[in-house]
Amino acid sequence: MRVLLSTIGTRGEVQPMVALASELRALGQDVRVCVPPDFREWIEELGIPFVPIGPELHQTASATRARPTPEQLRQLADATVTTQFATIPAAAQGCDVIVGGGALQIAARSIAEQLGIRYVYTSYCPMTLPSPYHAPPPLPTWEPSPTADNRTLWAEDARRWNATWSAALNSHRASVGLAPVADVRGHIFTDRPWLAADPALGPWPDPADADVVQTGAWILPDRRPLPPELVDFLEDGEPPVYFGFGSIRAPQGLAQVMIESARALGRRAIVSRGWTDLSLVDDEPDCLSIGEVNQQALFERVAAVVHHGGAGTTTAAGRAGAPQVVIPQHYDQHYWAQRVRLLGIGAAHPPADSLATALSHALQPDVAARAQVVAAEVRTDGRQSRRAAPDRPGLL
Structure with missing residues (x-):
């Protein structure tokens, strides 16, 4: 099986993908990783094929860097979607599945659809996936209704996703002959997302919900000696x-x-x-x-x-x-x-x-x-949890 693992973010988003890539390669799978260029040297040292996407993110960590204006945020949204549609199709050529990690992976499902291959969305934290048991994660550009219940807050969150990403996403989908999507968040997350978080530290809140596959955290073993x-x-x-x-x-x-x-x-x-x-x-x-x-x-x-x-x-x-x-x-x-x-x-x-x-x-x-x-309760193998249904279609 040939797999593209793709994410846009800092080390917290990238390292789980690298851990998954290492495990899949150990099982004899053909894996490549598409992440920001900051991580090229590290990933190539591990012997994993690397495809850079977007600009380096290192500069964004500066404490003195001003937060972007709403117009700048719109421009950044348009730019990252354009970059994803320009980069990921070539990176995914010959692959059987794309695994997209994190909330900035806007184009991966559309590209999988364009190429006629499978797609899996992965979150690293329960709070980022919709559930009536918790509210959406807070954002500096969004002021939710203070008295709203969780279902209402998630509906507001869906509208925010559409307002931020719909125009750019659907414009690029149209350019490759794909129909527009009305629910951007649902389109990206799918109806069966993976949750790569440890069940002891970050459990999925609804034990009866089989639509979220909690795998456990994807941990890359580190054997380097301390300096x-x-x-x-x-x-x-x-x-x-x-x-x-x-x-x-x-x-x-x-x-x-x-x-x-x-x-x-x-x-x-x-x-x-x-x-x-x-x-x-x-x-x-x-x-x-x-x-x-x-x-x-x-x-x-x-x-x-x-x-x-x-x-x-x-x-x-x-x-x-x-x-x-x-x-x-x-x-x-x-x-x-x-x-x-x-x-x-x-x-x-x-x-x-x-x-x-x-x-x-x-x-x-x-x-x-x-x-x-x-x-002692934290798992280190990243295996599928007992609640997950291994016979469901569309899994790796």
Whole structure:
């Protein structure tokens, strides 16, 4: 079987696709990956055929970068749909199926339709899929009705999808001889989406719903050794607190607040520079700045993980049994923050509260013990859950 795995997003969207690609290749399947050019070197080092799509995303993580205006958002929407229709058809030539991951994969189903091949949509977080058990993820450009129930909010969300994407999508569909779609979100998500999230950390809320296939999280094993400087720091005292915001925009002054919160509790700190290039505030020996490293190995050796709430980081910390403090910024990060709080494995940090207070809670012995219990429940194989129906058509 020949498979194209395609997503547009930062590492949180790309890494699960790379994990799936690695597993499919191990099973003898012909796989290629179509993702932003930021990840070319990493993916090609793994020996996976790579097709770049769109511009590099690294620059979008800058904390000083102004948020786009509504007109700029419209232009960005048109541009990404145009890029997808220009890039994905060639990338998918000869393939039997396209797996599209994440909410920005607008054109993949239309291209599968154009080529006459199968299509699967994958979400990495339960909150992004419609359900009466939860509201849609919050967006900075959308103010939902404050008193509406979840079904009404999802109907509003569907209208927002149409307003944002319908014109560009249907224009390109017409150009390749396809009929217009009236429900953009439903068209992209399909009536049988996959949910690549761990059932212990992010369960689908309706046990009776067989229309969502929860596979478990797609985790790429990381066997890289930790850098010697980092190992020396870890061994030179009590376990430190890890701070990192990955590849997303970080609030101004965040590094200073993080380090001050650790010092207020007598803790050492590791600060991951990430795409926003977070830096240390001084040269004191109780703090270490690091680049991209093996989080799977590192998180097993820290006292707590303070992060933005991406699905990948939440899963890595949960799997390692590390208490967490989540500082969500947008989209599904608010969901993961609340799951960490509800599971008792850390704290969801509201903007108005003290980070030191949230970190102090996460460092309590009972929270650390609970994090270890949950870690034992986190699956590492990404297999289909027991609720999924393996005999349903259209699956890989």
